[in-house]
Amino acid sequence: MTERFAILPFAPAHLAAISDLWVATWAKTMPDIDFEARRPWFHGHLDTLQAGGAEVHVAQANGGEVAGFVAIHPGTGYLDQLAVAPAFWGKGAAEALMDTAKARASGGIQLDVNQDNPRAIAFYERLGLKIVAAATNPASGRAIWRMAWRPG
């Protein structure tokens, strides 16, 4: 069942919640990796993304809980981060965040997704993104798809 989500610009008060949901959702998605150990990297990466011109938007559920976030660069259209807390999977938070990303990056979106992340790939395909290339993540060595969305 879908819910309604408010999309808010990221504020420092959101950091603890988005950090917790980033660790939880990735631990569920890739249980072989210790994402808790990567939390400091995540905090630095968020700073780096924003310093480089990316925007971070947060989805807030009716009850006030932070359900997820997206990091999108309006100029390049590169979507570096999309994460929704497991408790909000399948409830529409990810779609609300992608609606905002599409509105902010009106020239189109590109992103990289691990080929062994079928849930995310199915989600992006449902929203009209297409696989445009295969590559290898230079940092992790994992096979990735480059996916893209172009406005109609």
Ligand SMILES: CC(C)(COP(=O)(O)OP(=O)(O)OC[C@H]1O[C@@H](n2cnc3c(N)ncnc32)[C@H](O)[C@@H]1OP(=O)(O)O)[C@@H](O)C(=O)NCCC(=O)NCCS
């Ligand atoms: C990716 C993510 C944002 C999607 O949000 P979500 O709320 O889970 O997405 P939805 O439930 O709306 O859609 C997921 C789709 O995948 C499908 N799915 C789930 N598991 C699947 C699997 N193993 N194989 C294929 N499809 C699968 C679901 O059925 C659903 O499709 P449907 O609505 O057509 O039935 C969220 O799962 C998440 O945060 N994952 C961890 C972080 C991540 O992977 N981020 C993206 C990195 S590029």
